[in-house]
Amino acid sequence: MAILVIAEHNNVALAAATLNTVAAAQQIGGDVHLLVAGQGCGAVAEAAAQVAGVAKVLVADAPAYAHQLPENVAPLIVELARGYSHVLAPATTNGKNYLPRVAALLDVDQISEIVKVIDADTFQRPIYAGNAIATVQSSAAVKVITVRGTGFDAVAAAGGSASIEAIGASCDAGVSSFVGEELAKSERPELTAAKIIVSGGRGMQNGDNFQLLYGLADKLGAAVGASRAAVDAGFVPNDMQVGQTGKIVAPQLYVAVGISGAIQHLAGMKDSKVIVAINKDEEAPIFQVADYGLVADLFEAVPELSAQLG
Ligand SMILES: Cc1cc2nc3c(=O)[nH]c(=O)nc-3n(C[C@H](O)[C@H](O)[C@H](O)COP(=O)(O)OP(=O)(O)OC[C@H]3O[C@@H](n4cnc5c(N)ncnc54)[C@H](O)[C@@H]3O)c2cc1C
Numbered sequence: 001m002a003i004l005v006i007a008e009h010n011n012v013a014l015a016a017a018t019l020n021t022v023a024a025a026q027q028i029g030g031d032v033h034l035l036v037a038g039q040g041c042g043a044v045a046e047a048a049a050q051v052a053g054v055a056k057v058l059v060a061d062a063p064a065y066a067h068q069l070p071e072n073v074a075p076l077i078v079e080l081a082r083g084y085s086h087v088l089a090p091a092t093t094n095g096k097n098y099l100p101r102v103a104a105l106l107d108v109d110q111i112s113e114i115v116k117v118i119d120a121d122t123f124q125r126p127i128y129a130g131n132a133i134a135t136v137q138s139s140a141a142v143k144v145i146t147v148r149g150t151g152f153d154a155v156a157a158a159g160g161s162a163s164i165e166a167i168g169a170s171c172d173a174g175v176s177s178f179v180g181e182e183l184a185k186s187e188r189p190e191l192t193a194a195k196i197i198v199s200g201g202r203g204m205q206n207g208d209n210f211q212l213l214y215g216l217a218d219k220l221g222a223a224v225g226a227s228r229a230a231v232d233a234g235f236v237p238n239d240m241q242v243g244q245t246g247k248i249v250a251p252q253l254y255v256a257v258g259i260s261g262a263i264q265h266l267a268g269m270k271d272s273k274v275i276v277a278i279n280k281d282e283e284a285p286i287f288q289v290a291d292y293g294l295v296a297d298l299f300e301a302v303p304e305l306s307a308q309l310g
Contacts, residue, residue, distance in 0.1 A: 001030035001120070002055075004080060006073075006089040006099075009036065009044040011066065014051070016193045017090035019154035022051055024147045025088050026155065027117040031055040034162070035080065037073050039066035045164050052156040056163050062170035067178040068094050074101035075171045081106060081142050085120070091146035091248075099146055108140035115151030129244045129267040149192070150250035150271050184239050186223075188214075191240065194223035196253045199242055199269070200235070201227035203258020203279065203298055207235040212302045213257060219309040225249065225269075227259045243268035258298045261286025278302065 003025040008015035018034070025032045034048045037060040045059040058080065064072040077098065081087050087102060089095035091113045103110035115133070116124035122137045123145065191197065198217045200210055210224070217224045225242040226235065242249055244267040254272035259265060261277070261284055269275070270289050277290035278301050287293040294301055 001085040002083070003028055003030050003032050003086040003088060004058075004077070004084040005032060005034050005054075006077060006087070006095065007034050007036045007044065007048055008090045008092055008094060009038060009041060011038045011041045012043060014044050014047040014157070015090070015092070016154060017092050017095075017149045018048070019051065019157060020149035020152045021088050021090045021147045022053060023152040023155045024114065024117060024145075025086070026053050027152070028086055028120050030085065030120075033058060033084070035060065035077065037065040037068065037076055039063050047157070049162040049164050050158050050160050051162070052159040054160050054162040056165060058165050058167050060167045060169070062172075064170050064172035068098065069176050069178060070098035070101050071173040071176045072171055073098045074105060075173065076167075076169065077102045078105045079169065079171075080167075081144075084142060086143045086145060088145045088147055091148050095146050099144060103144040106140075106142055106144065108142060108144055109138065111136055111138055111143060111145045113146055113148040115148050126267075129263055130270065131263065131267075148248060150248055184237065188217060189221070189223045191223045191225055191242070191247050192249055194249070195251050196220045196222035196255075197225050197242070197249055197251045197269075197272075198222045198255045198257065199225035199227065199259060200230055200257050201259030201265075202229040202233060204230060204235055206233075209299075210236055212299075212306070216255075216302055216306045216309070219306060220253075222253075222255075223251075227262075227265050256286050256290070257302060259286055260284050261289065 008017045033056040035058045048057045114123040226240040231238045231241045244264040250271040255276045275290045276292045277286040278294045282295045
């Protein structure tokens with residue numbers, strides 16, 4: 001049994017989500033092969049070959065794969081999939097874009113966002129915004145699975161010595177083209193990869209007050225997130241949203257400031273290792289999941305905390 005994992009990358013570096021996905025593949029068992037589909041992605045392939053526990057790296061280097069357009073990447077994966085028992089991709093924007101196409105083309109059900117491997121056919125995945133965990137079993141010849149990174153500890157990025165094999169085929173379906181992208185630039189860590197996150201909610205009152213959180217985050221080396229209420233009110237851009245319809249995170253430390261703790265927010269952060277909540281309402285539901293709760297006015301508590309951090 002061999003498992004194909006689709007690498008997440010930007011043609012320059014391998015994304016951390018790949019390492020969590022390889023961890024899930026290893027729990028299923030069998031040889032793990034990594035597919036790097038991109039353009040000018042040699043450095044990614046080299047990095048992929050170093051990942052602990054990977055037996056082989058397949059590289060499809062062609063203009064058609066430069067931006068991982070699902071119309072082009074899906075047929076490539078389908079072509080390869082027939083030689084594998086499982087195809088796994090991170091449950092990232094990219095993975096969630098191309099893998100359903102792969103499942104449809106293979107005429108199998110996709111198993112989405114697994115957080116646990118029971119055995120090679122059986123997996124656990126959250127449903128109802130994480131309020132219940134479903135155990136699903138699949139008899140599909142090829143199991144097509146997206147992996148929620150927060151459910152699996154990353155394998156080591158180094159220590160492996162996989163072979164690298166170039167794939168000649170290039171598929172340009174000719175039905176889509178890449179027009180452009182606007183990427184948020186930040187000196188702070190990326191939200192889903194950060195070890196510490198400071199998040200603000202409607203209690204911040206406006207976007208300017210988020211400076212308090214940026215200051216605190218910079219002292220902690222943290223990323224800054226937000227509740228949907230803060231995003232919808234226009235305090236911060238929507239790529240900062242944590243939750244059911246935002247990003248799913250599980251840092252070592254999550255500091256929720258002026259966030260009530262609605263289930264849709266908890267769905268995105270309740271697997272964090274340590275949760276700290278600052279809220280002036282002692283009845284706020286966030287305190288039910290918090291390891292440390294501070295009932296205080298955030299406009300006093302956050303500056304004090306920042307000052308203590310020096
Ligand atoms: C389909 C759907 C999907 C959703 N997806 C998401 C999602 O992905 N992410 C998400 O976050 N939400 C999501 N929501 C919205 C969610 O239901 C809540 O409305 C939202 O999370 C509330 O954000 P909040 O906690 O910032 O605001 P509120 O619920 O208004 O809470 C603000 C908190 O700030 C506290 N506060 C106010 N002033 C201060 C102060 N000075 N000092 C200290 N504390 C103070 C208050 O006591 C209160 O607890 C979704 C909703 C739906 C229906």
